[in-house]
Amino acid sequence: MGVPTLGCHCAVCQSADPHDKRMRPSVLLEYDGRCVVIDTTPDFRSQALRVRLDRLDAVLYTHGHADHVMGLDDVRPFNSKQKVLVPIYGSRETLATLRRQFSYIFDPLPTASSLPQVEVHEIRGPIDLFGVKFVPIRAFHGPHPVLGYRFGRAAYLTDFSVVPEASKELLRGLDDFILDALRYEPHPMHSNVQQSLELVGELEPARAWFTHICHDLGHAATNAKLPEHVRLAYDGLQFEVEA
Numbered sequence: 123m124g125v126p127t128l129g130c131h132c133a134v135c136q137s138a139d140p141h142d143k144r145m146r147p148s149v150l151l152e153y154d155g156r157c158v159v160i161d162t163t164p165d166f167r168s169q170a171l172r173v174r175l176d177r178l179d180a181v182l183y184t185h186g187h188a189d190h191v192m193g194l195d196d197v198r199p200f201n202s203k204q205k206v207l208v209p210i211y212g213s214r215e216t217l218a219t220l221r222r223q224f225s226y227i228f229d230p231l232p233t234a235s236s237l238p239q240v241e242v243h244e245i246r247g248p249i250d251l252f253g254v255k256f257v258p259i260r261a262f263h264g265p266h267p268v269l270g271y272r273f274g275r276a277a278y279l280t281d282f283s284v285v286p287e288a289s290k291e292l293l294r295g296l297d298d299f300i301l302d303a304l305r306y307e308p309h310p311m312h313s314n315v316q317q318s319l320e321l322v323g324e325l326e327p328a329r330a331w332f333t334h335i336c337h338d339l340g341h342a343a344t345n346a347k348l349p350e351h352v353r354l355a356y357d358g359l360q361f362e363v364e365a
């Protein structure tokens with residue numbers, strides 16, 4: 123929902139710490155002059171402005187929930203600037219959701235409006251994007267299948283409650299593992315702090331970054347309780363990844 127959460131006056135929502143201001147989760151990967159994002163959140167435009175995003179070469183989707191897709195319409199300026207379709211990648215389920223949520227994009231009837239121009243690709247296995255291999259990581263978000271992605275020695279896995287054993291094998295040997303940890307309380311669709319710490323203990327990445335954090339977790343107070351190599355991610359966090 124983002125932090126501050128609308129209508130909430132809790133300590134985290136009123137915190138003066140900029141780390142406690144959280145837009146909806148996504149990541150930007152920049153390499154060889156290319157810019158690839160994972161998910162287009164409802165905050166995509168603000169996030170792109172913050173990092174002065176000058177181009178967009180591809181979008182990878184984790185799943186079709188509103189907090190991960192609703193910024194898709196804002197790819198239009200990149201269509202105009204780059205004069206190309208933006209390739210978008212997702213599972214069959216996610217692409218079906220996008221076609222439903224954004225039916226106007228896929229409507230064959232002519233229109234005078236500018237529409238996002240996308241090239242749709244179903245993910246069935248690892249893909250190469252501009253020389254980097256992205257390995258889809260299948261997981262479950264309550265009953266819904268979702269995809270995480272591994273790229274080199276890092277992986278991004280948000281919105282999950284269960285990671286199948288076969289997927290765990292793909293998440294070993296990581297330097298950086300970015301994973302869902304919604305709050306302390308259990309949730310039927312999301313991993314909580316305890317469950318994510320257990321997964322980190324099992325997979326042994328060098329560093330883990332918790333994301334998709336709700337207003338139950340204050341940045342400084344939560345970090346003080348976590349092991350050194352596990353930190354809450356925050357808006358604007360940047361680090362290098364070995365491909």
Ligand SMILES: [Zn+2]
Nearest residue numbers: 130132135337
């Ligand atoms: Zn709050």
Ligand SMILES: [Zn+2]
Nearest residue numbers: 185187263281
């Ligand atoms: Zn979700």
Ligand SMILES: [Zn+2]
Nearest residue numbers: 187189190281
């Ligand atoms: Zn979500």
